[in-house]
Amino acid sequence: MPYLSQFELPEKPVGLALAGGGVRGYAQLGVLKIMEKHGYEVDMVAGTSIGSFVATLVAMGLKSEEIYEQFQSFENRFTENKVFSHPELSMLKPTKNKINGMVDGDKIISVLDEFFAKYEIKNMADIQKPLIIVAAECDKCKVTYFTNVKNFVPSRDAIVIYNPTISQAIRASCSFPGVITVSEYDGYSFMDGGAMMNLPVEPLKDMGAYKVMSLTMRANKNGFSSKSATFVLKRASDLVQYELLDLQIRQSDFNINLDVGDIKAFDVGNGTLVFKRGENIALDREEDIVNFFESARAPEPEKKGFFAKIKAKLAGENNG
Secondary structure (H helix, E strand, C coil): CCHHHHCCCCCCCCCEEEEECCCHHHHHHHHHHHHHHCCCCCEEEECCEEEHHHHHHHHHHCHHHHHHHHHHHHHHHHHHCCCCCCCHHHHHHHCCCCCCCCCHHHHHHHHHHHHCCCCCCCHHCCCCEEEEEEECCCCCCCCEEECCCCCCCCCCCCCEEEEEEEEHHHHHHHCEEEEEEEECCCCCCEHHHHHHHCCCHHHHHHCCCCCEEEEEECCCCCCCCCCHHHEEEEHHHHHHHHHHHHHHHCCEEEEEEECCCCCCCCCCHHHHHHHHHHHHHHHHCCCHHHHHHHHHHCCCCCCHHHHHHHHHHHHHHHCC
């Protein structure tokens, strides 16, 4: 792609798509750890919700241990301040606008700004690896791509915002409906990208990724009880999201689902447990991870047409 000339990429770039899942995102670090063990790197990254944060740190070149330490730091701050245990009082004050979330998402920006300042990073263009962060625009009902790739043209009708502040992009992508307030930015209103594209394989393919590995954290949802209308409505929503995620998984060339059991997205304080479970799953899939990267990096066999084969045969006979 001409617009990727700003980056130094191999002929066959490998992409990594990271799904959302709240605290379950710790599990993704286990796969990154296996990649580091074998010296594998990806060339472009895309992430949704918590996956957008992990994707950003991967694009920055941070290792799994560093990312884990940052996760722990943020989780400790959220736990100490009981961010997800009850609505903030400021969100309960009477206002002209209805409450659209229990947690003031703009406070997340200040925490992220403080973190990225340590690396002298403010805008997405400060990151040297192609990066896509996904959010859902509420008013126009469109997938939105925040990116550091100039003139990126997606295959679908989507909003593309080039070079926003990295903290704002992540905050928008993580605005989980009903929990974290809607993000107002650049004249748009954004909620969590998982509402439309929880696994962003598509934009990586649009950028010309040769192969894409995807990481999901989908829990086993077997079991059905129709005792209440609330449960049935919730189940219907789950079925739609499951089908949508399946379609996105099938776009990737290799998927690892990191099912960490009964840990929910906002079970803050369980990060270490999630990491250990993800690490064990990654170890079980180590051979598959190696095979994916070896296949993706292997040169393609030379293709010869009919006349080329005849010419080669005659050359061999003449040399004989």
